[in-house]
Amino acid sequence: MSSSPPYKVGVIIGSARHSSNTIGYCTYLTSRIAHHHPSITVETIDLINSPGHPLPFLISDPYPSTQPPTTLPSAYADPAIRSWSAKILSFDGLIVLAPQYNWGCSATLKNALDQLYHEWNGMPTMIASLGSRGGNKVQDQLRPMLQGGLHMTLVEGRLEFKVPREYMHSPEGRVKGDEEFLKVYDGTVEEVLGELVILMESRGMLKEERKA
Numbered sequence: 001m002s003s004s005p006p007y008k009v010g011v012i013i014g015s016a017r018h019s020s021n022t023i024g025y026c027t028y029l030t031s032r033i034a035h036h037h038p039s040i041t042v043e044t045i046d047l048i049n050s051p052g053h054p055l056p057f058l059i060s061d062p063y064p065s066t067q068p069p070t071t072l073p074s075a076y077a078d079p080a081i082r083s084w085s086a087k088i089l090s091f092d093g094l095i096v097l098a099p100q101y102n103w104g105c106s107a108t109l110k111n112a113l114d115q116l117y118h119e120w121n122g123m124p125t126m127i128a129s130l131g132s133r134g135g136n137k138v139q140d141q142l143r144p145m146l147q148g149g150l151h152m153t154l155v156e157g158r159l160e161f162k163v164p165r166e167y168m169h170s171p172e173g174r175v176k177g178d179e180e181f182l183k184v185y186d187g188t189v190e191e192v193l194g195e196l197v198i199l200m201e202s203r204g205m206l207k208e209e210r211k212a
């Protein structure tokens with residue numbers, strides 16, 4: 001167990017299905033965060049169910065990267081985007097939990113990312129993917145998108161959850177988050193969370209230096 005500062009981490013659930021397995025993987029991840037880093041506060045944002053979601057699907061003008069960073073979140077005309085911006089600005093770090101749909105991410109996740117720009121800049125972020133083989137294709141898609149396109153600071157370690165076949169096709173049998181088979185990920189989860197904490201510490205120091 002570490003004695004991390006009281007960081008606030010947002011977990012973005014990138015599923016587009018109500019009968020989602022991703023929610024169960026989120027439950028598992030948040031329980032591992034509580035175990036290893038009890039001082040970290042976690043807030044989950046489900047992109048189809050959380051208040052204010054799903055977000056509007058069209059991008060308003062002036063588009064996000066052209067908004068002056070110092071005017072955020074109030075620069076956005078749409079109140080839904082204003083609160084999405086304020087929510088992301090409130091976090092010290094992010095976990096993007098992305099199910100693989102046809103070798104890529106859900107449209108809901110891509111839309112939620114495209115609705116903002118400066119908010120993502122420098123944000124310490126860890127990707128956790130899921131799919132029948134661990135969602136390696138959605139990891140490969142998201143890494144350049146988040147790092148190159150949106151300038152987030154990514155954890156190097158890859159967390160890829162293999163969804164067992166019996167959970168893929170039955171809404172009743174979806175993953176809850178306390179299954180025995182999840183224990184196989186405990187070691188990798190501890191490593192990637194450790195990396196995320198280091199990135200949050202570095203960003204915190206950078207902010208302090210800029211203030212001084």
Ligand SMILES: Cc1cc2nc3c(=O)[nH]c(=O)nc-3n(C[C@H](O)[C@H](O)[C@H](O)COP(=O)(O)O)c2cc1C
Binds near residue numbers: 101131133
């Ligand atoms: C539209 C759709 C496309 C999918 N495409 C893939 C895929 O390309 N590769 C894969 O491994 N799994 C694929 N799957 C399986 C999902 O990754 C798996 O069912 C996972 O539980 C999806 O997350 P969710 O339950 O939150 O929707 C797909 C599932 C859906 C619904």
